[in-house]
Amino acid sequence: MRIDILTLFPNMFTGVFNESILKKAQEKQAVSINVINFRDFADNKHKTVDDYPYGGGAGMVLKPQPIFDAVAQVTKHSERPRIILLCPQGERYTQKKAEELAKEEHLVLICGHYEGYDERIREHLVTDEISIGDYVLTGGELGAMVIVDSVVRLLPGVLGNEASPLHDSYSSGLLEHPHYTRPADFRGMKVPEVLLSGNHRLIEEWRAKQSLRRTFLRRPDLLENCELTEKQKQWLEEFKKEQR
Template sequence: MRIDILTVLPELLEGPFSHSILKRARERNLLEVHVHQLRAYTPYKHGQVDDTQFGGGAGMVMMVEPIALAIESLQQQVSYDEIIYLTPDGERLNQQIANQLSLKNNLLLLCGHYKGVDERIRQHFITREISIGDYVLSGGELAAAVLTDAIGRLIPGVLNNETSALTDSFQDNLLAPPVYTRPAEYRGWKVPEVLLCGDPKKIDEWRHEQSVLRTQERRPDLPEA
């Protein structure tokens, strides 16, 4: 899988892709992440990519021309399944969206900044708009990192145990059940006996029951809660 990210602050994305699971995914050639500096594509002096908005108002807007030129240049190299704009007014990211996108081959992510991008970019280039929550960040870079992580860990071979992702929270709209590890007793706090019984069927039943209870208590808004 290949993910290209278009941003005015590529340095913000150096850390998230250089460690842990995504680092291993890149080293195993299971995931390619390419971060592109938007200013490299602008025809304007001094790397300008933003301007004041028509009609007045506070805040700058990312200009149509640099973004259009950047996207078209990248499209000459890669055929993208989706061109995604990270924006607070996009559809809210959830596990199902991550699952869907993990099946794609090539994605292009556009990081917004300032007051956002010229609407013509959204109308003529963007195929999907995604938000990571109902709040505003300084730019789309952190959102792009979150989306890339959520997608990348689902690619077959990325996790050492591929069944791990299938039991994550929000798969089947349920939160994950409680988990325990050694020692079996600490300060009088004991691990539930069922987890020590050695019966996979009983353990699976207990975990499902706990997932349902936890979801009902903490996220009753989820459809299957």
Template sequence: MRFDLITLFPDFFTSPLGSGLLGKAIAQGIAEVHCTNPRDFTTDKHHRVDDEPYGGGVGMLLKPDPIFAAVESLPVLPRREIILMSPQGQPLNHDLLIELSTTAAQLVLICGHYEGVDERVRHHLVTREISLGDFVLTCGEIPALTIINGVTRLLPGTVGKTESLKAESFANGLLDYPQYTRPASFRGWDVPEVLRSGNHGAIAQWRFEQQCQRTRDRRPDLWETWQQRTPTP
């Protein structure tokens, strides 16, 4: 998987991309990440990438020409997506990460700043917009890094035990079950007896019940969706 970041701040990614499982995946060639700075494609002596919006208003907008030029300088792989990180976009969730990890070979991630980007970038360049949620950040680098991390961990070879991907939150539409490790008793708080019983059937049933209860209590929206998707026995 190739990731191309269109960013005014390439140094933002240096530490995260070199750490943990993400750093290992990049070192092993499972994923590759390239940064392209739109400022390198400006033509004025001040290298301006933003300007005032037509019609007035507060803040500045990223100009279209440096962004188009930056994207057009990239190699084009089959199954490429050009994504604008935007609070107006499609909410990011587990299903979308799976879709991107299995259907795309190249993700171009445009990191917005200031009051956003010229509308012509939306209409004539990007293939989709993605949002982390109903809030606004100071930059698009954080959402872009989230996509890189979320997609890369789903690529074959990144996670040692692929079974862990199938048992985590959202993998089956439910939140994850509670998990414990040693010691069996800590400050008077004991690990549930069923988990120490060795009865794998009982453990599986307990975990499923905990998933249902946790999802119902904490994310009623997910619980409702799961019920709609799950056939009634």
């Protein structure tokens, strides 16, 4: 996969992309990440990338020319790139979206600043608008880091255990079950006996039930769009009775 990030602050990405899983993914050549300062594409003497909004109002607006030209440069050899605008007005980012983007060959992330983008960027250039949450940041850089991290970890060969992403919270529509490690007894706090039993069927059933319980207690909204088995429906009724 190739990921190009268009930003006015490329140094913000240095530490994030040169540590941990993202660094290893690049070393394994599972992904190529390029950070481009789109100010370099401004066609004016002072390299200005923003201007006052037509009609008046507070703040400055990013001009279309530098961004259009930067995207044209990074996509000239790409057949079907996904061009993503980081924006508070965009689609709320989810694990499902991360899984969708992980199947692409080329992503272009555009990080905005100031009051916003010239509307022609939205209408005629991008394929997706994404928001990482219902709040406003000073720019799109942090959102881009979140998207890159969540997508790259899903690429084949990036994580040590290929099954790891399959059990992540949200991948199944539910939150992940609790985890424990040694010691079995830490200051009187004990690991559930079923996890020490060696009975894999019972362990998987316990994990599935705990996953559903945790979702019911912490994120019941997720259950509205989740298809449950008959067994899970029975467990859900148990949880509801426990709360009465």
